[in-house]
Amino acid sequence: xxxxxxxxxxxxxxxxxxxxxxxxxxxxxxxxxxxxxxxxxxxxxxxxxxxxxxxxxxxxxxxxxxxxxxxxxxxxxxxxxxxxxxxxxxxxxxxxxxxxxxxxxxxxxxxxxxxxxxxxxxxxxxxxxxxxxxxxxxxxxxxxxxxxxxxxxxxxxxxxxxxxxxxxxxxxxxxxxxxxxxxxxxxxxxxxxxxxxxxxxxxxxxxxxxxxxxxxxxxxxxxxxxxxxxxxxxxxxxxxxxxxxxxxxxxxxxxxxxxxxxxxxxxxxxxxxxxxxxxxxxxxxxxxxxxxxxxxxxxxxxxxxxxxxxxxxxxxxxxxxxxxxxxxxxxxxxxxxxxxxxxxxxxxxxxxxxxxxxxxxxxxxxxxxxxxx
Numbered sequence: 001x002x003x004x005x006x007x008x009x010x011x012x013x014x015x016x017x018x019x020x021x022x023x024x025x026x027x028x029x030x031x032x033x034x035x036x037x038x039x040x041x042x043x044x045x046x047x048x049x050x051x052x053x054x055x056x057x058x059x060x061x062x063x064x065x066x067x068x069x070x071x072x073x074x075x076x077x078x079x080x081x082x083x084x085x086x087x088x089x090x091x092x093x094x095x096x097x098x099x100x101x102x103x104x105x106x107x108x109x110x111x112x113x114x115x116x117x118x119x120x121x122x123x124x125x126x127x128x129x130x131x132x133x134x135x136x137x138x139x140x141x142x143x144x145x146x147x148x149x150x151x152x153x154x155x156x157x158x159x160x161x162x163x164x165x166x167x168x169x170x171x172x173x174x175x176x177x178x179x180x181x182x183x184x185x186x187x188x189x190x191x192x193x194x195x196x197x198x199x200x201x202x203x204x205x206x207x208x209x210x211x212x213x214x215x216x217x218x219x220x221x222x223x224x225x226x227x228x229x230x231x232x233x234x235x236x237x238x239x240x241x242x243x244x245x246x247x248x249x250x251x252x253x254x255x256x257x258x259x260x261x262x263x264x265x266x267x268x269x270x271x272x273x274x275x276x277x278x279x280x281x282x283x284x285x286x287x288x289x290x291x292x293x294x295x296x297x298x299x300x301x302x303x304x305x306x307x308x309x310x311x312x313x314x315x316x317x318x319x320x321x322x323x324x325x326x327x328x329x330x331x332x333x334x335x336x337x338x339x340x341x342x343x344x345x346x347x348x349x350x351x352x353x354x355x356x357x358x359x360x361x362x363x364x365x366x367x368x369x370x371x372x373x
């Protein structure tokens with residue numbers, strides 16, 4: 001039985017983590033011995049994830065953001081040693097790391113352990129990464145420590161090239177998702193839990209509460225749409241911008257109409273309950289949350305960014321608008337909700353597109369081919 005170790009930087013709710021876990025489950029379901037390893041458990045989710053998934057999940061270190069250089073240097077060193085020990089003991093056939101931080105620690109460890117299949121990944125956005133670390137990352141990939149850098153979109157590929165990664169080291173494999181099943185009984189159950197009436201229109205955003213997700217624009221758009229009292233807005237996600245969003249919601253008079261749900265393990269249930277999905281970020285790679293919303297047959301409004309445009313090439317599949325304009329977002333929501341036939345047709349076409357071209361089976365089959373499994 002082939003053995004695979006997938007390595008991520010942190011246990012938290014995010015797109016890269018979802019890709020890692022979905023890949024791990026797919027390979028496990030197809031008969032491979034899979035182990036998911038993370039550097040540290042940022043959000044205390046390890047017990048829940050271990051209970052939910054049919055493969056082992058390990059957190060290596062107690063590293064904490066903001067704890068200071070000296071304390072965390074010790075955590076980094078211990079984490080690297082722990083990863084080296086895990087790889088030496090398990091001797092996997094394939095090692096894949098996700099995100100620049102994971103690549104910087106994982107690829108050298110896999111190379112030192114003599115693992116034959118060593119693959120890094122590039123998910124298209126890395127806020128706060130220093131120029132030195134980017135150069136070091138490119139050096140590790142180009143040096144041969146990683147056999148390939150897997151980019152999840154053409155945008156991620158261009159970004160990798162701009163960082164100095166050699167073209168022949170790059171392989172593009174789009175993210176894939178398991179389609180969300182629409183269940184009327186789940187829709188009724190979740191809407192009741194959220195206090196929604198049959199006439200309420202649920203608008204959903206899923207994403208970390210961080211500046212690049214630009215959720216403040218959705219709050220401002222909601223305030224403009226005060227003449228639609230049956231609109232209810234929800235964001236599923238957690239992060240450092242929560243206090244700012246809470247203050248803006250309160251000052252905009254949206255308490256009760258705009259709800260921050262925090263981290264939710266049941267995004268598929270929320271998608272069943274929603275009527276419209278909005279992802280109005282300033283930057284994105286190929287967002288898993290949008291792919292899942294499309295697979296659920298929801299009409300979607302999203303920023304006209306390169307990675308997103310690969311999912312929504314024209315208005316048959318969704319509505320793309322220039323990012324950063326809350327008034328435009330409000331106008332687009334108003335226009336789309338006034339045209340229910342367009343909402344239905346977009347939802348149907350979006351679901352067919354994801355199931356046909358961006359399924360988890362299609363994506364992971366490409367990985368298996370690259371890994372020569």
